[in-house]
Amino acid sequence: MEQKLILISNDDGVSARGIGVLARLMRTLGEVIVVAPESARSGAAAAITCTQAITLRRCPDMEQEGLQVYACSGSPVDCVKLALEQVCPRRPDLVVSGINHGDNASCSIHYSGTMGAVFEGCMKGVPSIGFSLRTINPKCDFSPCEEEVVRIARHVLQHGLPQDVCLNVNFPETPHFAGLRVCRMGRGRWVQEWISANNPRGMNAFWLTGRFLNLEPHSEDTDYWALDHNYVALTPIKLDMTDYQSMDLFSELSASSE
Amino acid sequence: MEQKLILISNDDGVSARGIGVLARLMRTLGEVIVVAPESARSGAAAAITCTQAITLRRCPDMEQEGLQVYACSGSPVDCVKLALEQVCPRRPDLVVSGINHGDNASCSIHYSGTMGAVFEGCMKGVPSIGFSLRTINPKCDFSPCEEEVVRIARHVLQHGLPQDVCLNVNFPETPHFAGLRVCRMGRGRWVQEWISANNPRGMNAFWLTGRFLNLEPHSEDTDYWALDHNYVALTPIKLDMTDYQSMDLFSELSASSE
Numbered sequence: 001m002e003q004k005l006i007l008i009s010n011d012d013g014v015s016a017r018g019i020g021v022l023a024r025l026m027r028t029l030g031e032v033i034v035v036a037p038e039s040a041r042s043g044a045a046a047a048i049t050c051t052q053a054i055t056l057r058r059c060p061d062m063e064q065e066g067l068q069v070y071a072c073s074g075s076p077v078d079c080v081k082l083a084l085e086q087v088c089p090r091r092p093d094l095v096v097s098g099i100n101h102g103d104n105a106s107c108s109i110h111y112s113g114t115m116g117a118v119f120e121g122c123m124k125g126v127p128s129i130g131f132s133l134r135t136i137n138p139k140c141d142f143s144p145c146e147e148e149v150v151r152i153a154r155h156v157l158q159h160g161l162p163q164d165v166c167l168n169v170n171f172p173e174t175p176h177f178a179g180l181r182v183c184r185m186g187r188g189r190w191v192q193e194w195i196s197a198n199n200p201r202g203m204n205a206f207w208l209t210g211r212f213l214n215l216e217p218h219s220e221d222t223d224y225w226a227l228d229h230n231y232v233a234l235t236p237i238k239l240d241m242t243d244y245q246s247m248d249l250f251s252e253l254s255a256s257s258e
Numbered sequence: 259m260e261q262k263l264i265l266i267s268n269d270d271g272v273s274a275r276g277i278g279v280l281a282r283l284m285r286t287l288g289e290v291i292v293v294a295p296e297s298a299r300s301g302a303a304a305a306i307t308c309t310q311a312i313t314l315r316r317c318p319d320m321e322q323e324g325l326q327v328y329a330c331s332g333s334p335v336d337c338v339k340l341a342l343e344q345v346c347p348r349r350p351d352l353v354v355s356g357i358n359h360g361d362n363a364s365c366s367i368h369y370s371g372t373m374g375a376v377f378e379g380c381m382k383g384v385p386s387i388g389f390s391l392r393t394i395n396p397k398c399d400f401s402p403c404e405e406e407v408v409r410i411a412r413h414v415l416q417h418g419l420p421q422d423v424c425l426n427v428n429f430p431e432t433p434h435f436a437g438l439r440v441c442r443m444g445r446g447r448w449v450q451e452w453i454s455a456n457n458p459r460g461m462n463a464f465w466l467t468g469r470f471l472n473l474e475p476h477s478e479d480t481d482y483w484a485l486d487h488n489y490v491a492l493t494p495i496k497l498d499m500t501d502y503q504s505m506d507l508f509s510e511l512s513a514s515s516e
Contacts, residue, residue, distance in 0.1 A: 055461050
């Protein structure tokens with residue numbers, strides 16, 4: 001039987017430690033192709049590159065048997081698009097992205113390049129999972145995540161995922177997980193987001209920073225609560241963003257226009 | 259009574275014709291502040307700028323009484339974040355984005371910088387609307403959209419929007435609209451997305467292009483169907499991407515980990 005084919009990307013770049021861990025783990029489950037940005041693309045969301053040509057470069061020094069590695073000049077979504085159409089010899093069985101340095105829980109999913117890559121895999125009909133570790137330590141230890149990453153990936157390889165649904169998996173900042181919780185995306189926003197950047201030409205210049213404000217800190221069913229309480233947070237995410245509940249609110253607008 | 263305050267952004271850049279139309283129309287409804295990218299950011303999605311300082315420059319030549327205009331070096335989301343925290347004298351009553359050159363229906367919403375700005379406004383609790391015109395003509399005529407833009411914006415100023423819900427409004431490529439339909443986001447994907455870019459150094463280089471594949475062309479309740487049939491498509495969009503329906507599917511994973 002043909003081996004499973006697993007496509008890996010991320011937004012921290014092809015040389016990031018997190019994607020190295022993910023490639024090693026996925027290699028135990030099948031054949032692996034890595035197509036990732038040549039440098040960090042944090043906060044790239046699902047951005048695509050419309051105004052420049054994208055380059056793709058093979059990285060033989062990072063390869064092993066059953067593991068091909070490519071660096072791409074584009075965004076995480078570009079990487080997945082290019083991999084699926086120009087690199088993979090057949091349709092992958094799984095797309096995984098990460099392991100991201102920093103969590104992508106709550107509203108951060110909207111800014112996340114890690115999850116941008118996951119949305120793209122999902123949009124193309126491939127079961128897709130994003131993995132992120134809550135940490136601010138660049139030398140963070142990914143080893144506590146390894147067993148869960150393999151267990152979740154194997155589960156998805158076996159059972160698949162519903163159409164247009166992907167997974168957002170976030171690991172807490174502790175080596176001792178309390179367990180895994182299936183969560184919803186919590187409500188939150190970033191606040192106090194800018195500091196002035198001094199500069200020599202008198203321009204108005206700012207650095208993006210910010211503090212996360214959890215808008216429902218006591219709701220035990222959210223991804224953020226799970227991470228705060230040392231659980232692995234697994235959130236099924238759907239591509240369809242329609243708010244079906246509020247559709248009737250706008251019937252007045254459609255009625256008066258026809 | 260204080261005038262309404264309306265914040266405008268886009269992804270085509272501060273000088274694009276579509277945002278000029280939007281600024282003129284919104285000026286009839288209140289005081290207007292434009293903070294938009296200094297040049298085009300098509301396909302920026304909800305990307306944020308983490309690795310560079312952002313500059314903000316006032317554009318007095320584009321201003322009138324009740325209309326302030328700023329050009330920002332960042333993404334559409336950066337523009338909205340910066341506007342809300344550093345530019346607006348008070349919380350705006352409305353965020354509008356566009357009018358985009360090209361539709362943002364179906365899966366294109368995920369790549370859209372126009373809608374990235376809208377998500378950001380919504381995340382910050384301000385009623386937010388994205389407007390896009392299906393066209394490939396850079397000299398397209400926005401005037402058929404004007405009446406509907408004002409009508410929808412006025413409706414939202416009067417009635418507000420549900421918490422964490424924003425609007426994606428797409429106009430068809432015709433001067434004669436068949437009416438307005440409240441739609442869901444249709445299923446679709448982009449295919450045949452890359453062409454080789456010839457280049458002098460023998461690199462593997464590609465341009466992103468592609469053809470939209472409508473995965474449910476006969477479903478009359480989608481945004482794409484509405485546009486295809488000359489309707490204005492209004493889709494309520496929610497920030498919460500959780501797929502509540504599939505949560506039970508993963509209980510096996512949580513059970514065995516605790």
